[in-house]
Amino acid sequence: MGLLSNRVSRGSLKPGDHIYSWRSAYIYAHHGIYIGDGKVVHFTRRGQEVGTGTVLDLLLISSGPARSREPCETCTQPQGVHGVICSCLNCFLAGGVLYRFEYAVSPSLFLAKARGGTCTLADSDPDEIVVHRAKYLLENGFGCYNVFKNNCEDFAIYCKTGLLVVDEGRIGQSGQAVSIIGGPLAAVLSTPLRFVTTNVYGMAATAVGVYCASRYAADIGMRKDVVKVQVEDLTSRLATGMLRVVSPQIPVTLTRERPLPLD
Template sequence: MGLLSNRIDKGSLKQGDHIYSWRTAYIDAHHGIYIGDEKVIHFTRLGQEVGTWTVLDLLLESLGPARPLTPCTNYASSEECQGVILSCLNCFLAGGILYRFEYSVSLALFIAKARGGTCTLAVSDPNDVVVHRAKYLLENGFRCYNVFKNNCEDFTIYCKIGLLVLDQGTMG
């Protein structure tokens, strides 16, 4: 990973990594926690999130390269494709490029990053704790999905550092 990109290859993934893939020409990213064995736990709301097979996707996807718009059938039925779900890595990426979110970056790097939502100054908990949180939320849920106040990025950051933003006056 470098100053301008957090792009990684699948071979460098570790359990507990916060990963993401840009959707629709870098307008939106979808985030998840890699738990090993080509599996990702992520938070979604069918019908409300770009990258989760909606009518909006069809419009936005027509502006970019073709990607499959079908839910992962390896781990969940189509009825279970909302909330906290388990997907294979390929279905999570939906044909996109794999990136790793960075934690504990220096203030200089944080300021220098050209695009927000790719790193944080916060320190991540150990990877086994991160995977445990993600698996717990897979079984027990993660509040109601809201694209602005409780989304896939909020889910993964909670898994990584154990903190939630509860102020209803803020976004993201």
């Protein structure tokens, strides 16, 4: 993995990889799980890669990559489909560049990344388990899309780790959501520290330090409000509206998560 970029070639992909592509002049990235045979399973809101439910969607869509109006011969998804879908790699990238999300990175490398949503301190589960989760959720869903609590990156991170945030009132696993919130938050939190230095560069360094610390503490590999949930249990909890789990960080075996054969 490079310090500045996680860009990879298509030929280096393997089933179980968490991939992403930047959209709208690097405003946000769309994430998914590569399952092999040129297919990607990913999570959307009514066909939109970022759905806020506000007028902001119009800006994001208009500034995003131009899409072909010709129907894809590989993808057979109906227009306006939402939830967990499967697309060909070309449709997933939509003309963008291919990047691979990295797991189990060192703290120094994590902090060196200026932007969240590219790597995590958390370990990934075996590839066959990751593909199994993605295919299972393709058939059973991943709940309601929420840009800050349950988005495409949250979906991909769950597939890779099996970890979910248990407190519904808090932000999800998404690193880019933390970055969006963390920037203004860092500026606010660093304001009381202005007495330390009146130098503009010193104040900027303080804000960056607060921002990096907030990103580090909010990473899925560091959080204490997460729990390992088997994919079969996840879908049953979603169906009954009982996703909340009481005790975080309880080790859970994966005996019920039986990987599907890789095609």
